[in-house]
Amino acid sequence: MNPKRIFHNGIVQIIISVLLAAxxxxxxxxxxxxxxxxxxxxxxxxxxxxxxxxxxFIIIYLSKQIPVVWLLFPFFILxxxxxxxxxxxxxxxxxxxxxxxxxxxxxxxxxxxWKLFGLIIPGALLVGIAPGLxxxxxxxxxNNPLEQIGIMLVGFAFGWGLITVTSRTLTKKIIWWPLxxxxxxxxxxxxxxxxxxxxxxxxxxxxxxxxxxxxFGIYILLMRRSFHQ
Numbered sequence: 455m456n457p458k459r460i461f462h463n464g465i466v467q468i469i470i471s472v473l474l475a476a477x478x479x480x481x482x483x484x485x486x487x488x489x490x491x492x493x494x495x496x497x498x499x500x501x502x503x504x505x506x507x508x509x510x511f512i513i514i515y516l517s518k519q520i521p522v523v524w525l526l527f528p529f530f531i532l533x534x535x536x537x538x539x540x541x542x543x544x545x546x547x548x549x550x551x552x553x554x555x556x557x558x559x560x561x562x563x564x565x566x567x568w569k570l571f572g573l574i575i576p577g578a579l580l581v582g583i584a585p586g587l588x589x590x591x592x593x594x595x596x597n598n599p600l601e602q603i604g605i606m607l608v609g610f611a612f613g614w615g616l617i618t619v620t621s622r623t624l625t626k627k628i629i630w631w632p633l634x635x636x637x638x639x640x641x642x643x644x645x646x647x648x649x650x651x652x653x654x655x656x657x658x659x660x661x662x663x664x665x666x667x668x669x670f671g672i673y674i675l676l677m678r679r680s681f682h683q
Contacts, residue, residue: 467513468506475505497539504532523567530556547592554584566623574620578632582613604647608662611640612669619669640666 479502488494508529514522534556538548561577564570586609590602614636621629640662647658 467510467517470513471506471509474509475502478502478505493539493544497536500532500536500539502536504529504536507532521567523563526563527560530560545592547588551584551588551592554580558584562620566620569624571621571624574624575617578616578620579610579613581616582609582611585609586612598650600646600650602650604643604645604650605658607639607643607646611636611643612662612665614639615666615669619672 479498482488483498488498507525507527511522511525511529514520514525531553534552535549537552538544541548558577558580561573561580565573565577586606589609590604590606614632617632618629618636621632644659644662651658
């Protein structure tokens with residue numbers, strides 16, 4: 455029997471994906487200091503189910519050279535649900551960060567692949583909003599509400615900027631309008647942060663500005679690619 459034909463069989467591909475996911479989870483349990491608990495077992499279960507979809511996407515792509523994009527969606531969502539359960543302290547904003555960013559990435563992938571700008575907008579906003587809320591209210595040393603709101607608004611601003619960057623994959627025209635609300639949110643956010651914590655304002659503006667430069671660099675690369683095409 456031809457091995458290539460066996461590898462192209464859908465049932466065989468699913469079995470291989472399950473085995474690879476189980477092996478990956480087993481290696482994680484062996485390497486990490488895993489302490490069994492209800493939450494950690496739930497986390498490993500969600501991640502294992504997610505890995506099955508991820509490995510299935512890779513196997514189908516390697517065998518048929520066809521990207522079955524929708525297989526990435528359960529991979530991202532299930533792993534994003536499982537990861538917070540593996541943290542030492544489980545908080546609501548941890549779930550919002552992982553799930554929000556991964557759903558945003560799924561929407562961006564779908565919008566870019568199927569060329570639907572209507573999916574790119576909510577996807578980019580989620581990728582910016584989720585970290586903005588998390589770093590403002592959970593993973594932060596900020597105690598001043600003005601400082602926290604400033605961090606949140608700058609995160610929202612990056613989401614609007616990401617719309618302009620990712621839209622370059624669909625059109626050769628520069629879509630400027632998302633930069634208007636993004637710029638307003640960034641300026642207001644920086645102003646609130648300066649008012650709440652003037653001592654750390656320079657470092658905050660420098661860090662967020664460097665992230666903005668990275669996003670701008672990605673946009674330049676996409677623009678250069680469209681020119682070559």
